Amino acid sequence: MKQIxxxxxxxxxxxxxxxxxxxxxxxxxxxxYICQELSKSAINYxxxxxxxxxxxxxxxxxxxx
Numbered sequence: 896m897k898q899i900x901x902x903x904x905x906x907x908x909x910x911x912x913x914x915x916x917x918x919x920x921x922x923x924x925x926x927x928y929i930c931q932e933l934s935k936s937a938i939n940y941x942x943x944x945x946x947x948x949x950x951x952x953x954x955x956x957x958x959x960x
Contacts, residue, residue, distance in 0.1 A: 898954040901926035906944040919952060919959045 900919040903926050904912045920926040926947040936942045
C-alpha cells in the first residue's frame with residue numbers, strides 16, 4: 896500500500912536532483928524546516944539548494960522519518 900511522504904530533495908550544480916541524498920518525512924513541517932535551515936548561509940557554511948515535494952512511497956520498503 897502506498898503512503899504519502901514529503902521528500903527533501905537536493906539539487907546539484909547543474910540543477911539535477913541527487914536521489915541518493917533524498918530523505919523522506921512523514922510531516923511537511925519537518926521537511927520544510929530542514930530545507931530552510933540548510934538553505935541559510937552562515938559563517939564557514941555554504942548553503943545548499945533543496946526543496947520538499949510530495950511522493951507516494953511503499954512504507955514497507957523505505958524509511959520515513
